[in-house]
Amino acid sequence: MFLILGMTHPNLLRYEGETYRNKLETIIDRYNISDHVRFVNEFLSTENLLSYLSITDVYLFTSKDPLQAVSGTFSYALSSGCPIVSTPIPHVKEVLKEDMGTIIDFEASDQLAAAVNQILDDELKLGKIHRVNLQKMVKTSWQNVAIAHVYLFELLIDKKREMIYSVPPVNLDHIFRMSEERGFVQFADISMPDLASGYALDDNARALIAMLHHYKIYESYETIALIQKYLDFIGYCMQADGTFLNYVDRNGNFTIQNKQENLEDANGRAVWALGEVVGMANLLPERIVKLAIELLERASKHALVYYSTRSMAFTIKGLSFMKGKNYKAIIEVLADRLAAMFEHESSSDWQWYESYMTYGNSVIPEAMLIAYETTRDNRYRDIAYQSFDFLLSRIIVDEEIHVISNKGWAHRGQLRTEGRGGEQPIDVAYTIIALDRFYKFTKDEQYKKTIRIVFDWFLGRNHIRQIVYNPVTGGCFDGLEEHAININQGAESTISYLMARLKMEDHTHEPMS
Incomplete structure (x- = not known):
C-alpha cells in the first residue's frame, strides 16, 4: 500500500x-x-x-x-x-x-x-x-538535546553549573501495555510486549510491589485489578510444597529454565511482595489480603532453606510485615547469617557480606536495618550502616551514581577500572528504596540529598548524558551500555523505574537540601 x-x-x-x-x-x-x-x-x-x-x-x-x-x-x-x-x-x-x-x-x-x-x-x-x-x-x-546543550555551554564557559531535572508525572501506559491476561510479560521488543518471552515470577512480584505503592498514593480502581492479577500469578507459581517456580511460557506452562537456574532469589522476592500486601491490609480488599497471607504462611516454611544473600534479604523484608514470634525468629536467623557473612568477609577497606558486589546490592543493608527495627539487635543496625555507607562510597562518584555493572562485578581489592556500561535500572531503584528507608530512620539529610542524585540517573545524570526513562511510552529503557541505551523497555526496567518514581512522591513536594 x-x-x-x-x-x-x-x-x-x-x-x-x-x-x-x-x-x-x-x-x-x-x-x-x-x-x-x-x-x-x-x-x-x-x-x-x-x-x-x-x-x-x-x-x-x-x-x-x-x-x-x-x-x-x-x-x-x-x-x-x-x-x-x-x-x-x-x-x-x-x-x-x-x-x-x-x-x-x-x-x-x-x-x-x-x-x-x-x-x-x-x-x-x-x-x-x-x-x-x-x-x-x-x-x-x-x-537529550537539552542535556547536550547544557554540557556544551559548560564546556564553552569552562564552568560546571547545577542542572535541575524535572521529575516526570507518573505514567502507567507501559505497565498496562505489558500486562496481559495472565500477568506481566517478561520482555519487550522496543515498546511492544514480546509474548514469546513468557512471564516470570520475579517481574510479577516486582509489579505487585509497585502497584501496591501506587494504590497507596492514588487509590485507583484500575490499580486494584492489576494487584489482583499479579497476586494471582504469584499464587499460580506456588507449588504444592509451598516453593515457587519462576518461568512460565505464554501458554501457562512452566519452562525448563526452572530446572536450570537457581530460584532462591525469585522465592525471596515473592515473599517480599506478599509481605507488602499484608503491610497494606487496612487499605486493600479482604480477598486480596487473605490470599496473600495464605501464600505467605505456606512460603515461610521454606524461609530458612535458602542461603543466597539477596534471597535472605528479600525474605526479611517480606516477613517483617507479619506479626508473631515465629516470623521474628526467622528474621533473626536470616539476619544472623548475613551478620556472620559480613564479619567473615569485611575488613577496614571492604565492608561487605561477600568478596564481591554484584546486582541489587542495596537490598542487603536495607534488610539488616529492617531486622534491627524488628528485633532491636544493635549488631544489625551497625552492620546496616557500615555496609550501606561503604556501598554508597563505591557507587556515588562526583555527584552521580554508577551502579555496579554486569559487565564487571566489583571484587575486593580491585579498583573499578572496567569500562562503563551494563548499568541496570533495578540497581538504581533498589538504591533509592534503601536510601528512603535509611533517611526516614536516621533523618540524615545526606541520604535525602542522595535520593535525588540517584533518581536523576533515570533523567540523564549518567555517563552517556541521556534520559533512561521514556516519557512517551511510560516505559524505561533496559539499561545503559558504554556508549548507548538499550532501547527495549522490558518488565524489570519499567517496573524498577516506577518503584523509584513512586518513592520520589515523598521527596519532590518539599525543598531538597
Missing part, C-alpha cells in the same frame, strides 16, 4: 489548483493500481503523522530542489524508525548513513524503485534498519 500523505499547499492551490494531484490520479488509473494507492488529503497533526509513520515500512522523501536545507517529515520518519529512501538534500546527507536507508539521485525513479524493492524484499534488513534508526535517534529527543 502506497500512502500519499497531506493536502496540497495553500499557495500551490491558489495558483495551480489540484493539477498535480489530478495528474497522479490519472497515472494511478492508467496502471490500474487504485487498490494499492491511498491519498490522505488533509493536513496532518504531528500526532496523526506519527501514527501513519509508525505503520510505515519504507518512507520516501523526494525533492527536486538540491538547495532544500531540511525536512521536518524526514526527521519524524527517522525518529519513528522508518527505513528511508531519499534524495540528497543537505539534511539527508548529514544524517542518513548507510545502515539507516538509501540515498538516491535527484529525479532517479529507477534508483528509487530498486532501493525500495531491496529493502522490502529483505525482512531481516527491514527490522534491522528500524532498530538502528530508533537507537540512533534516541539521543535527539528534546530531553
Whole structure:
C-alpha cells in the first residue's frame, strides 16, 4: 500500500489548483493500481503523522530542489524508525548513513524503485534498519538535546553549573501495555510486549510491589485489578510444597529454565511482595489480603532453606510485615547469617557480606536495618550502616551514581577500572528504596540529598548524558551500555523505574537540601 500523505499547499492551490494531484490520479488509473494507492488529503497533526509513520515500512522523501536545507517529515520518519529512501538534500546527507536507508539521485525513479524493492524484499534488513534508526535517534529527543546543550555551554564557559531535572508525572501506559491476561510479560521488543518471552515470577512480584505503592498514593480502581492479577500469578507459581517456580511460557506452562537456574532469589522476592500486601491490609480488599497471607504462611516454611544473600534479604523484608514470634525468629536467623557473612568477609577497606558486589546490592543493608527495627539487635543496625555507607562510597562518584555493572562485578581489592556500561535500572531503584528507608530512620539529610542524585540517573545524570526513562511510552529503557541505551523497555526496567518514581512522591513536594 502506497500512502500519499497531506493536502496540497495553500499557495500551490491558489495558483495551480489540484493539477498535480489530478495528474497522479490519472497515472494511478492508467496502471490500474487504485487498490494499492491511498491519498490522505488533509493536513496532518504531528500526532496523526506519527501514527501513519509508525505503520510505515519504507518512507520516501523526494525533492527536486538540491538547495532544500531540511525536512521536518524526514526527521519524524527517522525518529519513528522508518527505513528511508531519499534524495540528497543537505539534511539527508548529514544524517542518513548507510545502515539507516538509501540515498538516491535527484529525479532517479529507477534508483528509487530498486532501493525500495531491496529493502522490502529483505525482512531481516527491514527490522534491522528500524532498530538502528530508533537507537540512533534516541539521543535527539528534546530531553537529550537539552542535556547536550547544557554540557556544551559548560564546556564553552569552562564552568560546571547545577542542572535541575524535572521529575516526570507518573505514567502507567507501559505497565498496562505489558500486562496481559495472565500477568506481566517478561520482555519487550522496543515498546511492544514480546509474548514469546513468557512471564516470570520475579517481574510479577516486582509489579505487585509497585502497584501496591501506587494504590497507596492514588487509590485507583484500575490499580486494584492489576494487584489482583499479579497476586494471582504469584499464587499460580506456588507449588504444592509451598516453593515457587519462576518461568512460565505464554501458554501457562512452566519452562525448563526452572530446572536450570537457581530460584532462591525469585522465592525471596515473592515473599517480599506478599509481605507488602499484608503491610497494606487496612487499605486493600479482604480477598486480596487473605490470599496473600495464605501464600505467605505456606512460603515461610521454606524461609530458612535458602542461603543466597539477596534471597535472605528479600525474605526479611517480606516477613517483617507479619506479626508473631515465629516470623521474628526467622528474621533473626536470616539476619544472623548475613551478620556472620559480613564479619567473615569485611575488613577496614571492604565492608561487605561477600568478596564481591554484584546486582541489587542495596537490598542487603536495607534488610539488616529492617531486622534491627524488628528485633532491636544493635549488631544489625551497625552492620546496616557500615555496609550501606561503604556501598554508597563505591557507587556515588562526583555527584552521580554508577551502579555496579554486569559487565564487571566489583571484587575486593580491585579498583573499578572496567569500562562503563551494563548499568541496570533495578540497581538504581533498589538504591533509592534503601536510601528512603535509611533517611526516614536516621533523618540524615545526606541520604535525602542522595535520593535525588540517584533518581536523576533515570533523567540523564549518567555517563552517556541521556534520559533512561521514556516519557512517551511510560516505559524505561533496559539499561545503559558504554556508549548507548538499550532501547527495549522490558518488565524489570519499567517496573524498577516506577518503584523509584513512586518513592520520589515523598521527596519532590518539599525543598531538597
